[in-house]
Amino acid sequence: MKIKTGIGIDVHRLEEGLELWLGGIKVEHEKGCVAHSDGDVLIHAICDALLGAAGMRDIGYHFPDTSDTFKGIDSKILLRKTVELIREKGFEIGNIDSVICMQRPKLKSLIPQMQSCLAGILGIEKEEISVKATTTEKLGFEGREEGVSAYATVLIYKAGMA
Template sequence: MMKTDMRIGFGADVHQLVSGRELILGGEKIEYDRGLKGHSDADVLIHALCDAVLGAGGLGDIGEHFPDTDPRYRGISSLILLKKCADLIREKGYEISNADCVIFAQAPRMGPHKKKMEENMAGVLALDPDRVNVKATTTEGLGFAGRGEGIAAQCTVLIKSISG
């Protein structure tokens, strides 16, 4: 009988909203008066997903692999970082089974963009889009997200051994 090795990873990230930047979430450009502050494109959703993937593989975190002090990552698309994370766990003999993500933002409304975010991330991860789920919630006006000062995201992934 073949034994399947499965592991779960969790990732979370927060970025401040600032003027003069595009808002990119899940690899999707969203029209808004501000964007997220960061060294890369500051895609908080994909950063949380990267951390979940790396965590499931026992590979540390996004800052260890793509430090914000490295000029190679200035302005880089986070979709590229996600692809590198997926490659790292494949090298360890795992593949992503599914991802479940949530965005915490008072505004803008995420509903019209969620399906495209799922497709963008699934494409990079070589998954069927129904294996990547994006949810969004407000914080009912509470905290930094509720005051419109930033956006947070959390993701959970399940990975399984390729040989399994």
């Protein structure tokens, strides 16, 4: 079995009056992400981690923010396409560990919904997806509520490989 790991990170500025999407779900908040797509930092970090683990560059290479094709796109579509890309290379997803850094709103109660959404797209069990949320204790751009960041690590594998 061939096992590979990857790491991904995404950051977006927050602005009033925009929708906030995290982990594939809409989060009620007065601010949302300024982005070419819907700005779902968690999904973008997971896409980068999966693509990196498979040796397939990054999300911007596959889904450039200079393309009108991806303007305003639902990030769940990007995640589905990413899963298709890595599966075409023979990889399956073992597990995902991730964290969202944001001062407000508190996300703890939304994590099970995010896990279910992501599991449905990724085709893995909800228990294989860890989503954590943390504040930065009012430090940095996240703490000042100017932006949000997300980090993800993944394990992918090819069965039958040495």
